Amino acid sequence: MAAHATGHAAHGAVGHVVPIRTLVGVLCVLLVLTVGTVGVTKVDLGPLNLLLALAIAVVKGALVLLYFMHLRWDRPFNAVVLISALVFFMIFVGLALMDAHNYQSEMIPGYGTLTP
Amino acid sequence: MSSVGSEPGARRATAGGYGLEQDNYLTSSRGILSWIFTLDHKRIGVMYLISILSAFFLGGMFALLVRLELIAPGKTIVDADTYNQFFTLHGAIMIFLFIIPGIPAALGNVVLPLMLGARDVAFPRLNLASWWMWVAGACLAVVTLLTGGVDTGWTFYTPYSTSTGTSVIPIVTGVFILGFSSIFTGLNFIVTVHKLRPKGMTWFRMPLFLWAIYGTAVLQVLATPVLGITLMLLVAERALGVGIFDPALGGDPVLFQHFFWFYSHPAVYIMILPAMGVISEVVSIDSRKHIFGYRFIALSSVAIAILSFLVWGHHMFTSMSPLANMVFSALTFSVSIPSAIKVFNWLATMYRGTLVLNTPMLYALAFIFLFTVGGLTGLFLGMLAVDVHVHDTYFVVAHFHYVMFGGTVMAFLAGLHHWWPKITGRMFEEKWGKLAFWLVFVGFNTTFFIQFVAGTQGMPRRYWDYPERFTPYHVISSIGSFIMAAGFFVSLFCLLHSLMRGRLAPANPWGGNSLEWWTPSPPPTQNFDRTPEAEDPYDFTEWKYDRQVRGYVREGV
Numbered sequence: 291m292a293a294h295a296t297g298h299a300a301h302g303a304v305g306h307v308v309p310i311r312t313l314v315g316v317l318c319v320l321l322v323l324t325v326g327t328v329g330v331t332k333v334d335l336g337p338l339n340l341l342l343a344l345a346i347a348v349v350k351g352a353l354v355l356l357y358f359m360h361l362r363w364d365r366p367f368n369a370v371v372l373i374s375a376l377v378f379f380m381i382f383v384g385l386a387l388m389d390a391h392n393y394q395s396e397m398i399p400g401y402g403t404l405t406p
Numbered sequence: 407m408s409s410v411g412s413e414p415g416a417r418r419a420t421a422g423g424y425g426l427e428q429d430n431y432l433t434s435s436r437g438i439l440s441w442i443f444t445l446d447h448k449r450i451g452v453m454y455l456i457s458i459l460s461a462f463f464l465g466g467m468f469a470l471l472v473r474l475e476l477i478a479p480g481k482t483i484v485d486a487d488t489y490n491q492f493f494t495l496h497g498a499i500m501i502f503l504f505i506i507p508g509i510p511a512a513l514g515n516v517v518l519p520l521m522l523g524a525r526d527v528a529f530p531r532l533n534l535a536s537w538w539m540w541v542a543g544a545c546l547a548v549v550t551l552l553t554g555g556v557d558t559g560w561t562f563y564t565p566y567s568t569s570t571g572t573s574v575i576p577i578v579t580g581v582f583i584l585g586f587s588s589i590f591t592g593l594n595f596i597v598t599v600h601k602l603r604p605k606g607m608t609w610f611r612m613p614l615f616l617w618a619i620y621g622t623a624v625l626q627v628l629a630t631p632v633l634g635i636t637l638m639l640l641v642a643e644r645a646l647g648v649g650i651f652d653p654a655l656g657g658d659p660v661l662f663q664h665f666f667w668f669y670s671h672p673a674v675y676i677m678i679l680p681a682m683g684v685i686s687e688v689v690s691i692d693s694r695k696h697i698f699g700y701r702f703i704a705l706s707s708v709a710i711a712i713l714s715f716l717v718w719g720h721h722m723f724t725s726m727s728p729l730a731n732m733v734f735s736a737l738t739f740s741v742s743i744p745s746a747i748k749v750f751n752w753l754a755t756m757y758r759g760t761l762v763l764n765t766p767m768l769y770a771l772a773f774i775f776l777f778t779v780g781g782l783t784g785l786f787l788g789m790l791a792v793d794v795h796v797h798d799t800y801f802v803v804a805h806f807h808y809v810m811f812g813g814t815v816m817a818f819l820a821g822l823h824h825w826w827p828k829i830t831g832r833m834f835e836e837k838w839g840k841l842a843f844w845l846v847f848v849g850f851n852t853t854f855f856i857q858f859v860a861g862t863q864g865m866p867r868r869y870w871d872y873p874e875r876f877t878p879y880h881v882i883s884s885i886g887s888f889i890m891a892a893g894f895f896v897s898l899f900c901l902l903h904s905l906m907r908g909r910l911a912p913a914n915p916w917g918g919n920s921l922e923w924w925t926p927s928p929p930p931t932q933n934f935d936r937t938p939e940a941e942d943p944y945d946f947t948e949w950k951y952d953r954q955v956r957g958y959v960r961e962g963v
Contacts, residue, residue, distance in 0.1 A: 390660070
């Protein structure tokens with residue numbers, strides 16, 4: 291944190307500066323997770339494949355937000371804004387998919403599926 | 407009391423009108439370039455005002471053409487295809503070029519920094535960019551007019567919009583650009599309200615117009631990107647054949663409706679929320695009484711902003727699954743609560759007040775009456791069993807116009823007349839303003855009330871032709887539209903007359919206490935001699951009418 295304090299003093303006007311070591315570390319984790327995303331597609335886990343891929347994507351997204359976009363050091367209000375946006379997005383996609391799921395059985399043959 | 411009123415500028419203003427020959431933003435620099443590249447929020451607001459009123463004129467002309475065509479069954483002036491283009495352009499121009507930017511970008515731009523006692527908005531360049539974006543979007547709309555028009559309706563529903571031969575892509579691109587204009591304005595206002603409030607102005611001491619503009623700005627920033635995405639997907643499907651909404655390509659046309667209304671329902675509140683802010687100001691000032699239920703009105707703006715995201719499905723009751731219908735019907739009724747809270751508080755504000763029936767107040771009273779009719783008929787439409795019968799009929803057209811015209815446009819006119827002396831430095835003639843009001847009010851109700859009846863009798867919306875039995879409804883409606891148009895021309899005359907012949911406006915002609923009334927009319931380029939200190943914006947007790955000034959002056963100043 292000493293480095294942070296120095297960073298603050300030197301770059302007060304530009305906000306928080308994340309040390310290069312942290313950034314490189316996060317980058318490495320992201321690359322490993324990317325390899326992991328590709329890796330799990332090689333193993334058939336049934337529905338778990340999708341869940342796992344999404345879980346990895348969420349972790350990666352969180353890392354980018356927290357470290358690359360400085361959310362970890364920002365005011366909590368910014369986190370509130372982000373989480374609200376995510377909630378609204380989930381409501382949007384959730385309700386739209388709930389609707390689509392419900393009328394699936396009433397669709398005309400071939401509707402909603404790729405035709406050759 | 408520390409106020410700008412103790413400054414020389416304010417003394418001048420309250421002592422007998424602020425002459426146009428003195429320093430003010432209108433005459434501080436000259437030439438067209440000093441306007442179109444200005445960073446002054448007031449000038450940008452005036453440019454927005456002229457721009458949106460031009461769009462309003464164009465959209466209004468299309469409305470009159472639609473009503474003229476419908477005055478008799480069969481072909482009256484144009485064929486069915488041209489008629490389709492008329493109502494599409496009427497809708498698209500009115501919604502995207504007039505109502506959405508109407509109050510926030512035109513009136514908000516002028517008034518918001520003044521109400522905050524600020525020099526300008528937080529990002530003046532972004533503000534100018536917003537206006538230029540509007541101009542670019544409007545140009546594309548004109549291109550659409552010149553390249554054969556568009557006939558999809560303002561909603562651009564698929565699959566028709568991906569298959570029609572008309573100019574869908576130019577207008578959709580135009581709307582996409584207008585979306586950015588809207589986002590820029592919203593972002594600017596959010597930061598301005600957060601960062602530029604003066605000393606003494608806590609969140610719950612802000613004028614209610616600022617709360618309304620703030621809620622609107624949040625909606626503009628959160629919802630508009632979804633419209634951008636939707637329209638880009640539409641272009642991708644139309645131009646490149648990417649399957650998103652077309653079942654033949656693996657898409658789902660109902661998905662378009664979900665996408666479109668996830669923006670466009672909050673957009674309805676982008677249109678009505680600032681209108682409610684205007685009404686809170688006008689009703690309180692012209693009742694000479696403190697606003698009733700300040701916190702309830704303020705927080706109901708926030709509640710409306712949040713709830714507006716949860717009700718988009720009520721536009722799709724005939725295309726969604728039963729479960730989604732039930733969920734959205736229930737959620738829809740929730741929006742009526744904060745809206746009703748506002749109406750009750752305005753009525754309570756007027757109760758035992760000293761009502762001044764000037765032109766802005768007449769428009770405000772019309773708003774309360776017409777918005778209530780619009781809101782209550784919305785409950786009919788939110789109810790699944792009734793909606794099935796009146797879906798896509800003139801009942802919906804009437805409901806929509808009662809909310810958007812009876813609501814937003816009436817409030818826009820209330821705000822325009824309320825702040826006209828501040829914007830232009832000139833007073834308008836009350837007799838012309840009131841005549842215009844009555845023509846607009848009578849014309850509006852003649853045009854649209856009968857459409858509720860036509861809708862319940864089964865007259866579908868957007869039809870070019872109709873059976874003989876609907877003729878009386880259409881004749882009455884069309885006559886009403888011409889009365890309304892006459893009202894607008896009188897209004898235009900009233901305002902232009904004031905610019906040429908109107909007497910110089912005092913700093914505070916109506917006796918308000920929010921900070922814009924503390925600076926001369928029109929304000930100097932810098933707005934205030936020094937940053938003012940805010941107090942309760944609805945405490946008018948210190949302001950007394952001065953016959954010599956023909957405006958309100960503050961005791962002890």
